[in-house]
Amino acid sequence: MWELFTHPSNIVFSISLCLMFFFGIFEMLLMLIGGGSQGLLDQFLPEDVTHNTDLGIDADQSLLTKALDWLYLGRVPLFVWLIIFLTVYSLTGFIIQAFTLHFTDTLFNIWVISPACLFLCMPLVRFSAQLIAKILPQDETMAIYSEELIGRTAVIVLGEAKQNYPAQAKVSDQYGKTHYILVEPEQNETFTQGQSVVLTQKTKIGFQANPNL
Structure with missing residues (x-):
């Protein structure tokens, strides 16, 4: 297992998993001192994503905005979304590489598996973010849908x-x-x-x- 974690073909997934643990610990520390990452990185999202989320008015959106909205970016704090993404992305890569190693005694090249997992994990990222959005406490709002x-x-x-x-x-x-x-x-x-x-x-x-x- 440790060899799988440290193998050069899995370095991207190893880094992602380490970042996930770092962000997760940081988030827990923020919560312990009475804060949290709510809004910490949301300023870096496109304005129309956060605007439509806050107002609840589903106005015409660009293709990029629709893609970000589909991924639930803006519906959960961006910091939390990054933790979800890093977790799902790294686990997807390790699972695929583990099965590949088991059946073929080899691993996918890092330049092949890294971008492939980026696309493969997105539906799982969306599903996970959707679940987290239902669990996280929501501020009372007067937002409506059109x-x-x-x-x-x-x-x-x-x-x-x-x-x-x-x-x-x-x-x-x-x-x-x-x-x-x-x-x-x-x-x-x-x-x-x-x-x-x-x-x-x-x-x-x-x-x-x-x-x-």
Whole structure:
């Protein structure tokens, strides 16, 4: 086992495992003194990731943002996510190398196994981060998802809204917080400035609505 840990083909996994233990001990020390890593490294995440997570509004996102969100980056503290990643990545590499050594008496080259495990471990990283996100205590928040605005009354505040030509509207959520959104008619009609409409469904850029009768 020690030979597997120290073999040059596994040096990346060995380093990852050592970093995991170091970060884990550091996290426990922070918790013992009444702190924690919450927000310690989150400033390095793209702003739209942390912004969408904090607000809970699933606005249009870039491909990178969607990938980071899929990995639960921003939903758990980045420091904790790194511990999860290093653990899963190193264990994935060691397990694959152990099976390879058992059946073939050889090991994958480090330049092959390292990037391969990086991709192979990502679904496990996401699953683990998802579990941790449910366990970690969450601050009370007034964040909502955009679908929760469906059925609420919005007011057109800028321009005229036509099909495929949305206008800006404002709507209040269940907490009384105002959101500015893009609205277009569900039917072939026009919404004028100051008109009240009822949001009916989400679109790629905003909402469709019907007149508030």
